[in-house]
Amino acid sequence: MSGVLVTGATTPLGLALIEGLLAEPELLPILALGVEPESSLPRLPPSDRLHYRQVDLTRARAVRALLYGEAKELGIHAIAHCARHRRAGDRGRRVYALNVECTRQLLHLAERHPSIRRFVLRSTADVYRVAADQPVLIDEQHPIRISTRMPQWLRDRVEADLLVSTAVGQSPLSIGVLRFAELFAPESGSQLFDFLRPGVCFRPLGYDPMLHVLSLRDAVRALILALRSDAHGIFNIPGRDILPLSACIRLAGRREIVLPGPLLSPIYGLRRFALRAQFSYGMNEGRFHFSGVLDGSRAAEELGFRPRFYANFDEARAG
Amino acid sequence: MARLPGMIARRVLEERELRRLSRMRLRDTGHGYDPLGLSPDWVAMASGLFRPLYERYFRVVSQGAENIPAEGAAILAANHSGMLPIDGVMIYMDVLRKTHPPRVLRVVGDLFIPRLPFISTFFARTGVVAGSRGNFRHLLVEGELLLVFPEGTPGIGKGYRRRYELQRFRVGHAELAIRHRVPVVPVAVIGAEEVLMQIARVEAKLFGIPYLPIPLLPFPLPARIHLRYGEPMHLYEGTKPEDADDPVLLEAAAARVKEAVGALLEQGLAEREGVFK
Numbered sequence: 001m002s003g004v005l006v007t008g009a010t011t012p013l014g015l016a017l018i019e020g021l022l023a024e025p026e027l028l029p030i031l032a033l034g035v036e037p038e039s040s041l042p043r044l045p046p047s048d049r050l051h052y053r054q055v056d057l058t059r060a061r062a063v064r065a066l067l068y069g070e071a072k073e074l075g076i077h078a079i080a081h082c083a084r085h086r087r088a089g090d091r092g093r094r095v096y097a098l099n100v101e102c103t104r105q106l107l108h109l110a111e112r113h114p115s116i117r118r119f120v121l122r123s124t125a126d127v128y129r130v131a132a133d134q135p136v137l138i139d140e141q142h143p144i145r146i147s148t149r150m151p152q153w154l155r156d157r158v159e160a161d162l163l164v165s166t167a168v169g170q171s172p173l174s175i176g177v178l179r180f181a182e183l184f185a186p187e188s189g190s191q192l193f194d195f196l197r198p199g200v201c202f203r204p205l206g207y208d209p210m211l212h213v214l215s216l217r218d219a220v221r222a223l224i225l226a227l228r229s230d231a232h233g234i235f236n237i238p239g240r241d242i243l244p245l246s247a248c249i250r251l252a253g254r255r256e257i258v259l260p261g262p263l264l265s266p267i268y269g270l271r272r273f274a275l276r277a278q279f280s281y282g283m284n285e286g287r288f289h290f291s292g293v294l295d296g297s298r299a300a301e302e303l304g305f306r307p308r309f310y311a312n313f314d315e316a317r318a319g
Numbered sequence: 320m321a322r323l324p325g326m327i328a329r330r331v332l333e334e335r336e337l338r339r340l341s342r343m344r345l346r347d348t349g350h351g352y353d354p355l356g357l358s359p360d361w362v363a364m365a366s367g368l369f370r371p372l373y374e375r376y377f378r379v380v381s382q383g384a385e386n387i388p389a390e391g392a393a394i395l396a397a398n399h400s401g402m403l404p405i406d407g408v409m410i411y412m413d414v415l416r417k418t419h420p421p422r423v424l425r426v427v428g429d430l431f432i433p434r435l436p437f438i439s440t441f442f443a444r445t446g447v448v449a450g451s452r453g454n455f456r457h458l459l460v461e462g463e464l465l466l467v468f469p470e471g472t473p474g475i476g477k478g479y480r481r482r483y484e485l486q487r488f489r490v491g492h493a494e495l496a497i498r499h500r501v502p503v504v505p506v507a508v509i510g511a512e513e514v515l516m517q518i519a520r521v522e523a524k525l526f527g528i529p530y531l532p533i534p535l536l537p538f539p540l541p542a543r544i545h546l547r548y549g550e551p552m553h554l555y556e557g558t559k560p561e562d563a564d565d566p567v568l569l570e571a572a573a574a575r576v577k578e579a580v581g582a583l584l585e586q587g588l589a590e591r592e593g594v595f596k
Contacts, residue, residue, distance in 0.1 A: 132433040135453025136355050142453075206436020210356045210443070242348035244356065290433050291443065293354050295457070310349065 003028040003076040004227055005067075005116075007057060007106070008083030010034035012185050013122070013219055015043050017080060020220040021227075022047050029074040033057065033066070033083070057083055058097035060105050067109050071116070078118035078227045079110055084160070086189030088278045091152040099156035104163055111171050120176045120226045122219075123161040125212070125236065126154060126191075127179065130292035136210065139295040140179070140234045151283055168233050176226040176303075181212035181239040181294050183219050184311035194279040196252040196316040202268070203288065204261040208246045210291035214239030215309040222305045231302040238296035240307040245288060251313035261289065324444070325360040331367030340366060342420035346461060352444075355425075355454065361444035362423050366415055373412040376541050377405070377510070383548035384417035392459045392501040393551065394492050395424070395466045396576050398485055398584060399474030401511035402532045404428075409544050410466055410506060411446075425458050426466045431528055455491070459499040466506075467492045469573060472529055476520060479535070482512035483588060485581055493554055493572035498563035502551035503576055507583035510544035513594045542594045547583045552576065 004021055008014040009032035021030050022045055032052045038044070044052060051074065055062050067076075081103060085095045103121065110116040128138050129145040144158060161177060168175045182192045192213065195201060214237060222237040249256040259267070268281035281288070299305040329337065340363045346353045351360070373379050387395070395414075400406055407426050414424045426442075427450040433439045448454045450467070458465055468474055469488035477486060496503050519533040554572045562568055 132449065133430045133451065135451040135457070136448070137453050137457045139453065204436075206440065208440045210352065210354065240349060242354050243350040243352060247350055247352075291356055 002078075003031065003074050005031045005033065005071055005076045005079045007033045007079070007081050008122075009052065010036045011082065011086070012187050012216060013183065014082050016216050016220045017082065017223050018050065019045055020224050022049060024224065029076070031071055031074055031076055057102040057106075058094060063102070063105055064109060067113060067116075072114060075115050077115060078120065079106060079116060080120045080122070080223055080227055081106055082122040082223075084122075084157070084189070085153075086187065088151070088153040088189070088191065088280055088283065089272060089276065095152060096156055100159045100163065103160045107164060107167060107171070107173075111173055117174060118176075118227065118230070119164070119171075119173045120178065120223060121161070121164045122223065123164075123177050123179045124157055124183075125179050125181050125292075125294055127158045127161045128292065130286040130290050132290050134290075134292075136291040136293060137295045138236065138292055140236055140298055145286075151280065154283060165234055174230045174232055176229065176231060177234045178222055178226055178237050179234060179294070180219055180222070180237045181214040183216065184213045184239075184241075184313070184315075185216040186315055188216075189278075191279050191284055192248065193316055194277060195284070196248065196254055196313075197277070198271075199254060200257055201249045201254045202257050202259050202264050203245055203249065204264060205258045207261070207289045208244045209287060209289060210242055210244055210293055211248060211287065212239050212293040213241040213243070213248070213311045214307065215241075215311040217309040218307045221308070222299065222303070225303045225305050229303050233298075235299040235303060235305075236294040236296050237299055237305065238294040238307055240310050242293050248313070252316040253313075254316075261285070324358065324364040328360060328363035328367050331370070332363060336366075337363060339419075340415075340421055343423055344420065355448055355457075356443035357423065357446045358444045361441070362415070362446065365441075365445045366412065369408055369412050373409060377409060377514070377544040378541075379409050379413060379544045379546060381413050381417065381546035381548070383550075384413070386504055386548040386550055387414055387418055387422070388464065388502065388504070388551065389418060389422075390462070392462045392499065393464050394459075394496055394501060394503045395464065395506050395548075396469050396492055396503050396580065397466065397506035397508055398483075398580050399468035399470045400477075400482065400508060402475060402515035402517045402534060403539075404475065405514055405539065406508040406511040406544070407466065407468070409511070410508065410546060413546055414464065414466075422464045424466045425463045427455060429472060435528075450491070452491070455495055456499070459495060459501055469576065476517065476530060476532060478520075479512070479516040479518065483584060485577055485584070488573040488577040490566075490569040490573045493569050493576065494563045497555045497558050497568075497572065498560050500555045500560065502553055504551050505549035505576055505579035505583055507547040507549075507580055507587050508544065509547070509584065509587040509591055510542045510594070513542040514539045514544070516540075543596060545587050545591060547587050549579050549583050552579060
């Protein structure tokens with residue numbers, strides 16, 4: 001494996017990925033991109049191989065200059081595109097620019113780039129439709145969640161995913177789209193994590209669906225395996241934890257109260273409004289009623305990825 | 320709450336049966352559930368709770384249980400009757416008791432099941448799955464034992480006057496049996512038609528349920544239920560997995576299963592001495 005460019009380097013996933021990449025002995029330089037200044041990032045490990053650059057990815061010209069400047073000089077071979085807006089409540093053009101336009105720009109620039117050959121997108125299983133009439137086991141051909149009423153947080157994720165997925169096989173790049181199960185880590189944009197923050201969690205009366213939860217360590221392993229591989233296409237990245245919603249609440253040390261489903265949307269709407277919380281019941285209504293777990297057999301066969309680590313539910317307790 | 324099913328099971332089942340049930344095969348994902356939500360504690364609880372119905376109320380008698388494969392994927396295909404899926408519950412109980420180590424039957428239900436509050440959770444924990452192709456395929460790949468009612472809702476909702484008239488058999492089970500090279504065991508249920516006699520139905524769309532059945536009596540009659548398992552049918556013999564896309568072949572294969580179930584039904588009805596005997 002040669003040089004890697006990592007976007008979203010200052011997120012928990014980005015930082016963990018950089019640490020993981022630095023532990024790979026055969027790896028050449030890492031060009032890490034984040035929006036924060038380097039001085040505000042004490043967690044970045046010191047290494048000659050790590051080059052951190054503060055870049056606003058929504059500025060197309062700055063991204064182009066970096067890719068055709070420093071990335072070219074460093075011989076960057078692969079991009080791990082992990083940057084995306086994490087706050088579910090935010091919306092607007094700037095959010096869209098980061099979630100979708102930046103993905104489009106990076107992909108197009110990489111296609112013409114002299115050294116970049118691999119593009120890995122961190123996507124999410126939120127793009128799948130979880131419904132009563134759909135299989136519990138979700139493979140890569142599962143129907144996509146598309147609706148005009150979807151909040152921007154979801155719409156952007158679906159658009160970015162499809163944007164890259166449709167380039168598979170048509171682009172000169174080798175492309176891997178990794179659809180992660182719920183990445184359970186603080187500051188990762190996890191809806192489940194935010195749901196489990198308060199001392200009391202409400203869940204819909206009469207339903208206790210199975211959820212799939214991915215640990216940060218496994219997410220990093222999957223990304224590194226995808227960067228090492230040349231495998232094309234979409235890959236579900238399942239987690240080690242497959243458990244009912246009630247078990248998630250119990251493991252996080254929270255009290256659960258079951259209420260009729262129609263009451264939960266206003267309750268959590270009020271919480272969002274009053275506390276600027278991120279969890280939206282409407283966005284999770286499908287998977288809080290119906291089971292949906294990822295079938296990771298394709299990732300196992302082609303990337304060699306099998307989840308190993310349980311998610312740390314104590315983090316939600318601490319949060 | 321999570322421990323409640325285990326506690327109930329320990330109260331209603333004796334130690335020996337609990338030990339036997341603990342040998343059931345489970346693809347545990349690390350939290351005591353399989354990926355589709357099956358939990359051994361819930362299976363044990365259901366076994367304990369349904370036992371009085373199985374042993375004393377419906378006094379189930381079965382023949383041919385040796386035809387149930389002891390291991391590996393297989394599909395049990397049964398006639399459907401009786402307004403409520405009491406037939407499914409009795410086959411589930413029978414298979415759990417007649418297989419050693421016990422096999423949990425994965426009953427393939429209708430697609431509206433996940434919409435039903437409480438029932439959806441109970442069903443998922445005890446092994447029932449909604450009949451989507453993906454669920455079906457996953458269970459066969461995992462080597463599970465499935466129960467399907469190829470007649471679907473028309474079988475259960477046909478009304479008392481048309482009892483023991485087999486409805487059209489859908490072809491899904493034949494397709495997956497051919498594609499995944501698994502045997503189909505025909506099963507006849509005799510007696511469930513008389514348990515709850517449907518005299519009318521009200522068209523309704525509550526939770527996706529196609530209609531509300533109106534029974535003659537407000538409680539199930541204690542008709543004796545007879546189960547007959549036929550010899551496994553290897554529908555895939557002489558075919559290739561890709562033949563599962565041939566609609567003519569599938570119709571013929573499903574018709575063979577229907578014929579086998581029909582023959583078992585005829586035999587059972589002829590030998591039955593009375594509804595309650």
